[in-house]
Amino acid sequence: xxxxxxxxxxxxxxxxxxxxxxxxxxxxxxxxxxxxxxxxxxxxxxxxxxxxxxxxxxxxxxxxxxxxxxxxxxxxxxxxxxxxxxxxxxxxxxxxxxxxxxxxxxxxxxxxxxxxxxxxxxxxxxxxxxxxxxxxxxxxxxxxxxxxxxxxxxxxxxxxxxxxxxxxxxxxxxxxxxxxxxxxxxxxxxxxxxxxxxxxxxxxxxxxx
Numbered sequence: 001x002x003x004x005x006x007x008x009x010x011x012x013x014x015x016x017x018x019x020x021x022x023x024x025x026x027x028x029x030x031x032x033x034x035x036x037x038x039x040x041x042x043x044x045x046x047x048x049x050x051x052x053x054x055x056x057x058x059x060x061x062x063x064x065x066x067x068x069x070x071x072x073x074x075x076x077x078x079x080x081x082x083x084x085x086x087x088x089x090x091x092x093x094x095x096x097x098x099x100x101x102x103x104x105x106x107x108x109x110x111x112x113x114x115x116x117x118x119x120x121x122x123x124x125x126x127x128x129x130x131x132x133x134x135x136x137x138x139x140x141x142x143x144x145x146x147x148x149x150x151x152x153x154x155x156x157x158x159x160x161x162x163x164x165x166x167x168x169x170x171x172x173x174x175x176x177x178x179x180x181x182x183x184x185x186x187x188x189x190x191x192x193x194x195x196x197x198x199x200x201x202x203x204x205x206x207x208x209x
Contacts, residue, residue: 060075074202084111089208091104105174107171130186145158187199
């Protein structure tokens with residue numbers, strides 16, 4: 001079952017980064033209804049930025065080492081759900097939210113579909129952003145982690161449930177250091193017995209809007 005793991009950082013993988021952000025992003029895809037779940041759930045993550053690894057595995061599917069990568073528009077096939085980063089951009093503020101000094105906002109449009117056999121509890125910490133930096137702290141979580149609520153109805157909430165076969169489309173909004181263009185959004189499979197599975201990275205470059 002999918003496990004919630006708040007600020008768990010996977011150090012088993014070196015990540016590269018590609019993504020984008022901005023304000024008032026456009027949603028692509030179908031918003032799905034949600035349902036109840038008995039399994040705590042969450043997320044993902046990775047470590048410092050590097051370069052994407054080469055692999056003959058099809059985009060979105062793990063290789064023999066349990067690593068999967070893709071680009072914007074590629075569907076990533078995890079144990080619990082499929083997810084696609086449709087687009088991303090950078091901006092100076094989002095819906096009145098101004099980042100800390102030295103940071104910018106990155107907005108990513110994401111579609112998620114539950115492919116499991118039970119309702120999935122989803123959390124903002126399921127997805128992590130990385131940027132092209134070797135520092136140990138070159139990663140972050142959506143700003144909903146620190147907010148009491150979403151800033152508009154386009155943002156994915158900090159916590160929600162996704163029913164069997166249902167899809168949801170929304171925005172993940174991050175703060176990232178200014179001056180970066182290359183990012184990745186990652187997800188690490190975690191299970192109730194505290195084991196981890198495959199790790200997924202979507203790499204992209206983001207332009208400012």
